[in-house]
Amino acid sequence: MSLLEVKGLQKIYKGRRGGASVEALKNVNFTVEKGEYVAIMGESGSGKTTLLNILAALDKSTSGTIILDGMNLSTIKDSAMAMFRRDNLGYVFQEFNLLDTFTIEDNIYLPLVLAGKRPDDMKARLDKLVPSLGISEILKKYPYEVSGGQKQRAAVARALITDPKIILADEPTGALDSKSSDELLALFKQVNSMGQTVLMVTHSVKAASHASRVMFIKDGVIFHQIYRGDATDQQMYQKISDTLNLLAQGGEQ
Amino acid sequence: MKIGFYPKMAVSGIRKNGRLYLPYIIASILMVAVFYIMHLMGFSKMLENFQGSGTAREMLKLGTYIMAIFGTLFLFYTQSTLIKGRLKEFGLYSVLGMNRRNLGKIIFFESLITGFISIAGGLLIGIGFSKLAELGFRKMIGLDSSYKFVISGQSVLCTVIVYSLIFFLIFLNAVRLIRFARTINLINSDKAGEKPPKANWFIGILGLLLLGSGYVLALKIKQPLSALVVFFAAVILVIIGTYLVLIAGSVLLCRILQKNKRYYYKTNHFVSVSSMAYRMKRNGAGLASICILLTMILVMISSTSALYVNREETLNNQYPRHINLSCGNEGYSEKYGEITGKVMDEVNKEVEEYGAKVTDSYSYITCSITGYFEKGKLRLDLDPMKMMDDDMLKNMTAIDYDNVTQVFFFDVDDYNALTGNSESLASGEVLACVAGKLKFGNELTIGDETFKVAKRINYKQGDFKHTMKNLVLTTLIVVVDDLGEVASRFNRYTEDSGEKMLEWEWYYAFDTNLDDDKQVILCSQLKEYVRDELYQQKFFAVRCESRAGERQDFVETFGGLFFLGILLSVIFLVSCVLIIYYKQISEGFEDQSRFGIMQKVGMTRENIKKSINSQMLTVFLIPIIFACMHLAAVLPIIHKLLQLFGHNNMPLLLVCAGICVAICGIFYAVIYKLTSNAYYKIVS
Numbered sequence: 001m002s003l004l005e006v007k008g009l010q011k012i013y014k015g016r017r018g019g020a021s022v023e024a025l026k027n028v029n030f031t032v033e034k035g036e037y038v039a040i041m042g043e044s045g046s047g048k049t050t051l052l053n054i055l056a057a058l059d060k061s062t063s064g065t066i067i068l069d070g071m072n073l074s075t076i077k078d079s080a081m082a083m084f085r086r087d088n089l090g091y092v093f094q095e096f097n098l099l100d101t102f103t104i105e106d107n108i109y110l111p112l113v114l115a116g117k118r119p120d121d122m123k124a125r126l127d128k129l130v131p132s133l134g135i136s137e138i139l140k141k142y143p144y145e146v147s148g149g150q151k152q153r154a155a156v157a158r159a160l161i162t163d164p165k166i167i168l169a170d171e172p173t174g175a176l177d178s179k180s181s182d183e184l185l186a187l188f189k190q191v192n193s194m195g196q197t198v199l200m201v202t203h204s205v206k207a208a209s210h211a212s213r214v215m216f217i218k219d220g221v222i223f224h225q226i227y228r229g230d231a232t233d234q235q236m237y238q239k240i241s242d243t244l245n246l247l248a249q250g251g252e253q
Numbered sequence: 254m255k256i257g258f259y260p261k262m263a264v265s266g267i268r269k270n271g272r273l274y275l276p277y278i279i280a281s282i283l284m285v286a287v288f289y290i291m292h293l294m295g296f297s298k299m300l301e302n303f304q305g306s307g308t309a310r311e312m313l314k315l316g317t318y319i320m321a322i323f324g325t326l327f328l329f330y331t332q333s334t335l336i337k338g339r340l341k342e343f344g345l346y347s348v349l350g351m352n353r354r355n356l357g358k359i360i361f362f363e364s365l366i367t368g369f370i371s372i373a374g375g376l377l378i379g380i381g382f383s384k385l386a387e388l389g390f391r392k393m394i395g396l397d398s399s400y401k402f403v404i405s406g407q408s409v410l411c412t413v414i415v416y417s418l419i420f421f422l423i424f425l426n427a428v429r430l431i432r433f434a435r436t437i438n439l440i441n442s443d444k445a446g447e448k449p450p451k452a453n454w455f456i457g458i459l460g461l462l463l464l465g466s467g468y469v470l471a472l473k474i475k476q477p478l479s480a481l482v483v484f485f486a487a488v489i490l491v492i493i494g495t496y497l498v499l500i501a502g503s504v505l506l507c508r509i510l511q512k513n514k515r516y517y518y519k520t521n522h523f524v525s526v527s528s529m530a531y532r533m534k535r536n537g538a539g540l541a542s543i544c545i546l547l548t549m550i551l552v553m554i555s556s557t558s559a560l561y562v563n564r565e566e567t568l569n570n571q572y573p574r575h576i577n578l579s580c581g582n583e584g585y586s587e588k589y590g591e592i593t594g595k596v597m598d599e600v601n602k603e604v605e606e607y608g609a610k611v612t613d614s615y616s617y618i619t620c621s622i623t624g625y626f627e628k629g630k631l632r633l634d635l636d637p638m639k640m641m642d643d644d645m646l647k648n649m650t651a652i653d654y655d656n657v658t659q660v661f662f663f664d665v666d667d668y669n670a671l672t673g674n675s676e677s678l679a680s681g682e683v684l685a686c687v688a689g690k691l692k693f694g695n696e697l698t699i700g701d702e703t704f705k706v707a708k709r710i711n712y713k714q715g716d717f718k719h720t721m722k723n724l725v726l727t728t729l730i731v732v733v734d735d736l737g738e739v740a741s742r743f744n745r746y747t748e749d750s751g752e753k754m755l756e757w758e759w760y761y762a763f764d765t766n767l768d769d770d771k772q773v774i775l776c777s778q779l780k781e782y783v784r785d786e787l788y789q790q791k792f793f794a795v796r797c798e799s800r801a802g803e804r805q806d807f808v809e810t811f812g813g814l815f816f817l818g819i820l821l822s823v824i825f826l827v828s829c830v831l832i833i834y835y836k837q838i839s840e841g842f843e844d845q846s847r848f849g850i851m852q853k854v855g856m857t858r859e860n861i862k863k864s865i866n867s868q869m870l871t872v873f874l875i876p877i878i879f880a881c882m883h884l885a886a887v888l889p890i891i892h893k894l895l896q897l898f899g900h901n902n903m904p905l906l907l908v909c910a911g912i913c914v915a916i917c918g919i920f921y922a923v924i925y926k927l928t929s930n931a932y933y934k935i936v937s
C-alpha cells in the first residue's frame with residue numbers, strides 16, 4: 001500500500017457575496033510510496049500551494065480523499081487536526097517561519113514541547129539530528145543572528161525531529177541564495193536517502209531536478225509526471241526543462 | 254483633489270482603526286467630563302453661597318489643575334501609541350504619492366474630529382452628570398440639597414479652551430512623529446527584528462536592592478513630620494526600584510526559569526516564558542508606570558476614605574466634649590491656676606445664665622517639656638530643631654527622631670479625678686507611661702531631676718486618654734504627687750532665646766443639655782469672655798471650641814478630600830486600564846504571525862488559549878501585585894500622617910485599604926476579560 005494516496009481531490013474557493021468561485025484544484029489523483037522524493041511543479045496560480053496546504057491539513061478540500069498511511073484525513077476532527085499535524089507531518093516553509101522569541105534550539109524543540117515530551121528525550125532526538133544538519137554551532141543563537149541557509153536547516157531540523165511520516169516542503173529554496181539552495185537540496189537528498197519520504201512543491205527546475213519523480217500541475221490537475229530512472233541530476237534537469245517548455249507552448253499530453 | 258477628500262480620509266482612518274480609536278475617544282470624553290464637573294464645582298458660583306464651602310472648593314480647584322496636567326500627559330501618551338500603530342498605513346499613503354503636507358492634513362482632520370467628539374461628548378456627559386456629582390458632593394460635605402440645575406457658561410468655555418489646546422498640542426506631536434519617520438521606515442516599521450534582551454544581572458539586582466531599601470526606609474519611619482525627607486527618599490527609591498525590577502529583573506527571572514528545563518519545556522510555560530522574556534524590556538517601563546499609578550490610586554483612596562468614614566470619631570477625639578476650653582503659658586506660676594480657676598467659675602456662671610447645665614465636665618492642668626532621650630535619660634540641653642538648622646545633613650544621621658520626647662507632668666489628684674482611680678504617691682515617686690518606642694527602668698531622669706517609678710500605668714483610662722493630644726512625637730506621661738512643686742523645679746530650664754522650656758497648660762471641657770445650634774451660640778459667647786480675660790493675662794493658645802461648630806469644618810475637609818480622591822482615582826484607573834489595553838492589542842497584532850506559525854507546527858487552539866491566558870494574567874497581575882506590596886509598605890506611614898489630622902484608627906485604615914484593593918481588583922478582572930477576548934480575536 002502507498003504511504004500517501006490522493007483521490008479525486010477538488011477545491012473550490014467560493015466567492016464572497018456572490019462573487020465568482022474559483023476552482024483551484026479540479027481532480028487531483030496521485031500516490032506517493034514510502035521513501036520517495038517527489039517534487040510538484042507548476043506556475044503561480046496552478047494550484048500547487050493549495051494542494052500542499054490541503055495535504056498539510058491546513059486547509060480543507062471540497063471533495064476527494066487523502067489517505068496517509070491508512071488514515072483518512074477527512075475523518076479527523078478539527079480539534080485533533082493540530083495534534084495530527086504535529087505527530088505525522090513535518091513542514092518546511094519558504095519563509096522559514098522560525099519564531100524570533102526562541103533560540104534555534106528551542107525552535108526545533110517546539111513541536112516536541114507541544115507534544116509534551118520530556119527534556120532529556122528531546123535532547124537525545126536533537127543530538128541524533130545535529131551532525132547531519134550541521135547546526136551544532138547555531139543552536140544557542142537567535143534566528144536574527146544566523147543566515148537564511150542556517151535558518152532553513154533549523155526549520156528542516158524542526159520538521160524532522162518529530163520523526164514524521166512525510167516531509168512537506170513549500171518552495172524551501174525560494175528565499176535562499178544559490179549556494180544555500182544547493183546545500184539545502186543536498187540535505188534533502190541525504191535525508192531522503194535515509195528513508196525519509198519528501199514531498200516538495202517548487203517552481204525551481206534545479207530544486208525539482210533532485211527529486212526521484214516530478215509531477216506537473218496545471219489548472220488544477222496533475223498534467224504530467226516524469227520519473228528519474230537512472231538519470232543524473234543534469235539529465236533530470238534537461239528533462240524537466242523540456243517538459244516545461246512543452247507546457248508553456250501549450251502542448252498536449 | 255476635492256475639498257472633501259481629507260476629511261473623508263480622516264473619517265475612514267478613524268473608522269477602520271475603531272478598535273484603537275474607540276477607547277481613546279471614550280477616555281478623552283471622560284477626561285473632559287470630569288474636568289468640566291470639577292471646574293463647575295470649584296470655580297463657578299454653584300457652591301459659592303454656602304457658608305463654609307471654602308476648603309472643599311479649594312480642593313476642587315486643585316483637582317481641576319491636576320486634571321488638566323494629567324489629561325495632557327495621558328492623551329499625549331495614548332495618541333502617540335495610536336500613531337505608531339498606524340505608521341505603516343501612512344507609509345503606504347506616502348508611497349502612493351502623498352507628501353508630508355498631505356499626511357499632515359489627514360492628521361489635522363483626524364485630530365479635529367476626535368477633538369470635537371471628545372469635547373462635545375465630554376461636555377454633554379459632564380453637564381448630564383454634574384447634578385449627580387453636585388448632589389453627591391453636597392451629601393458628603395453635609396450641605397443641603399438644591400434642586401436648581403446649573404450650567405455654567407464660564408466652565409464650558411474654560412473646558413473648551415483647555416481641551417482645544419490639548420488636542421492642538423497632540424496634533425503637533427503627531428505631525429512631528431510623521432515628519433521624522435522616513436517613508437521606507439514607515440512601511441517596514443513593525444518588521445524590524447528586535448534582539449531578545451540579555452539578562453542584566455547588575456541592573457536586576459540593583460533594582461531589587463533599591464526596592465528593598467526603599468521598603469526598609471519606609472517601614473522604619475516612625476515620625477512623619479521630621480522624617481519627611483526620609484519618606485521622600487523612600488518613595489524615590491521605590492519608584493526607581495520598581496522600574497528597574499520590572500525592566501531588568503523580570504527578564505532575569507524569565508532567564509532563570511528558562512534554565513530550569515523541567516519547568517521551561519512544558520507546553521504552557523514554553524511559549525509564555527520566552528515571549529515574556531522577549532517583551533519585558535519594552536513593557537517593563539509601561540508596567541512600572543501602571544504600577545505607580547495604581548499605587549497612587551490605592552494610597553489616595555484608602556487614606557481619604559479612612560479619613561472620611563472616621564470623621565466623627567476623629568472629631569470626638571479632637572473635641573471630647575460639647576464645649577472645649579484650653580490655654581497655655583510659659584513656665585510655671587501659682588498665679589496661673591488661680592486665674593484659670595476664676596475663668597472656670599465665670600464660664601460655669603455664664604452657662605447657667607444662658608439657661609443650660611454643665612454636665613460631665615473634666616478639667617486638668619499639665620506641664621510639658623521637650624528633650625532628647627538618650628541612654629535612659631532625657632537631656633534638656635540639646636535642641637534638636639536647632640541642631641537641624643545648624644548642620645542639617647550631618648545631624649540628619651546623628652539624630653534619631655524617635656528619641657525626641659515630650660514629657661507631660663500631671664498631678665496625681667487630676668489623674669485620680671480623670672481615671673476614677675485612687676492612687677497616692679510619696680514625694681519623689683511617680684506613675685509613668687509612654688507612647689512610643691522609648692524604654693526606661695525603675696528610675697526616670699529628666700534633666701537633672703530623678704524620679705522613682707512607683708508604677709506603670711495605661712493612659713487609655715477614662716477621660717485621661719484625652720490628655721494624649723499629640724500622637725506624632727514620642728510622649729512620656731509622668732504623674733507626680735505635687736505638680737506645682739515639680740514644675741517649679743523645672744522652671745529654671747530656658748532655651749537660647751531666654752524663653753522657659755516648661756509649658757503650662759489648662760484644659761476644661763464639658764457637655765451641655767443644649768442642641769447643636771445653641772451650643773455654637775453659647776460657645777461664641779464664652780469665647781469672647783475667655784479670650785478677653787486670658788489674653789489680658791498674656792496667656793497664649795487660648796481656645797474655646799464647640800464640637801458642633803467644628804464638625805462642619807471636619808466634614809467639609811475630609812469630604813472634599815474623599816470626593817477629589819474618588820474623581821481622580823476613576824480617571825487614573827481608566828488610564829491604567831487603557832494603557833494595558835493598548836499594550837495587549839498592539840502585542841496581539843505582533844503575535845498574529847507567531848501564533849500562525851505555532852498552529853502550523855502543531856499547536857492546538859486550546860493550547861493557544863491557555864498560553865494567551867497565562868501571558869495576560871501575568872501582565873495584568875504584575876502591576877497590581879506590586880502596587881499592593883507598595884501599599885503595604887507605606888500603610889504604616891499613612892497611618893502616621895493621618896494622625897496629623899487626628900485620625901487614629903488603624904483597623905479602619907486596613908479595612909478601607911482592603912476594600913479599595915478589592916474594588917480595583919474587580920474592575921481589573923472585568924477589563925482583563927474584555928482585553929483577552931479582543932486579543933484572542935486578533936490572534937486567531
